[in-house]
Amino acid sequence: MKVKWIISGLVPLLLLVAVVAWVMINGAGIEKDPAAPIEVLNIERINTTYSGFEISISNTGPEPLTISQVIVNDSIWNFGVSPSESLKRFEEGEITINYPWVQGDPHVIKIITENGIITEGEIAAATLTPERSWSNFLNYGFIGFYVGIVPITLGLLWYPFMKRFSRKWINAILALTVGLLLFLFIGTLADGFEMGAEAPAVLQGTMVVMLGAVLTFLLLIGFDQYSQKKQALKVSSPFNIALLMAVGIGLHNFGEGLAIGTSFSLGEAALGTFLVIGFTLHNITEGIGIAAPLLKIKPRIRDFVLLGVIAGAPAIIGTWVGGFIFSPILGALFLGIGAGAILQVIYVITKMLINDHKKHLEPTVSWLNFSGFTIGLLIMYLTAFFVKY
Template sequence: MRLGKSGKVWVWALGPLLILTVIITLITKVGSGVEEQQAAPIEVIDIERITLLDEGFEVTILNSGPEEVTIAQVVVDDAFWNATFDPSPTLDRFDRAKIAIPYPWVEGDPHEIRLITSNGIIFAGEVAAAMKTPEPDANRFMQYALIGFYVGIVPVGLGLLWYPLLRRFSIRGMQAVLAFTVGLLVFLVIDTMQEGLELGAEAPNVFQGTGLVWIGAILSFLFLLAVDQSGNNKNKDKNSNQHGIAYKIAAGIGLHNFGEGLAIGAAFAAGEAALGTFLIIGFTLHNVTEGVGIAAPLLNAKPKWNVFASLALIAGAPAILGTWTGGFIFNDTLAALFFGIGAGAILQVVYVISKMILRESQRIQIPAVSWFNFLGITLGIAVMYATALLVNF
């Protein structure tokens, strides 16, 4: 039977893949052919979450190492303790298990939990200050939603109320406001990447959390850039373009505010109510200036009130989702990826606004990097840095 031209193409396309599959299968089944005695077992257990219940601790663990691991003993505060495992104390690679430890923890006290494998390797987790972990219920959901509303939607909306004042500026003043927006967003990019890299470092090494931050940032930047460029020829209306940029800024800031909600929810879930309250105050003050940045591209347009309402919702509502996620289902790996995506989205908005400033400067024959614009960028960074101090200190 003779193959046609298309059949030969498929043979050449699939042949190397089939050969590669056979080779990998042989290596997996037979081995590499190099016989060496392993010096020590390679075991890696990640303690993903410690939940405090009335009856004791519930520890969620992940085997992220290359070999099977068996938890032989559990030690709490230097004392061996009985524990039950769901589904089993033996975990294959990438298996998860929950360990129920009936321990009479003391509210406000620190506790240490150590897991000893059958090979004698120890993995430890700490509870800085014991407090019962909040359980998902309607009341708690509403409380977290209210926190996200205060932190996200309210301050962004207050910032948008400065729109009538901003419209009174001259052309150079409007350029400076756009530059101020660039300064705000540059700070947010740096801050978001830093937060993501810190979370990535805490994630299980096998998932390469810090790499996920960079991958998320690059791909989201390129994806949004492709979407923007594909729509350039379809959308020639200047007013619609200004609205589009404002919505992009709101979406990028929304992803950043999702991260702020994560921090607040995680603080309350860990029993650090004082830290959570402090974060609420700091982030609320910090986010007022974001409304100014969202309004800046609309200075030459005449948006209706519903546009401002939707912008405040897009930029602020993710704080509610972040607070729920941080309080109930926080995951370092996914959080690192979300931060990376947020940073890429914000960076793409910086690129778009910078092009807008350059194009408008060429049209009215003024320098793109004038002293007004330079001061606007500097002031934007300085304002965000100053308000961030309220969160960090």
């Protein structure tokens, strides 16, 4: 009986393999050459060096391709490609161009394949790309520290002030936190989609964001329910909620670090400085949000330190990645994971608020909670003016 059951599952699979093999060997039955070559060359990154440009490329198309020409500002220029001018599918390479670039000037680089397919990259304002050195490593780390850990810690310092609030006002602060998180969730998704669009089309950046968000949300929901069952709790503990919130915000701050690190690495120092100031102001509210679930317990000092590091330290890692080894698809994945984690915290806090109001026979949505929720959205919206450009 068991053998028949296994065979019934294997037969369709074997038939599928046979059909796919037949099509691959004999074709689909219609033999027709494409009207144009199917070549996709992706420019991963352009570094400006003392002698010219170094361009990281990858072949993300279905066929091998060969690079035949490089044009810089409408002039054909000599170039070198390593490991070879011909790239197989998914193979990466680096183009080196000796070019007398001018500080601050825009430069347009066109890469032409053997079949005439043109891929264009642009340097908005040429400046020397920061080298990978310990001094730059530390400098970028300090930037992430200012953006992540410092404002989160300042936000957590509001805890003693909020601790004296009554139950209704604590719920209003939690509703405010939901507003903050909802704005962060939408913003994180939007940033993820934007970053995913920069990745090669074959990697499906938008889908990576969605998969990361959905799977993370479901995974955390399952883990939370397992923890409740194991500890015989009806709702999540306040510290666990704050911890999950710190994780979600930390992944969001990783994306902010990517933006800042990339801005500095591309020579947009003024923009990078502006983002540092903006994100510092913007992220103070995140620290307040993390502190909100803790108002119903007495956390220890080390709990605050742990939460601050978890929420803020990813900004440091983000600046390093953005400044030195930025990858759009990895950035999109992390932002998707962050969005899923934030959504799970929204779900848990909302559920906690609903249960508390039912317990005290109060309306699920009170005017005080609605006001807190709205204020949370407005705070994030207004402080976002400092980080949008």
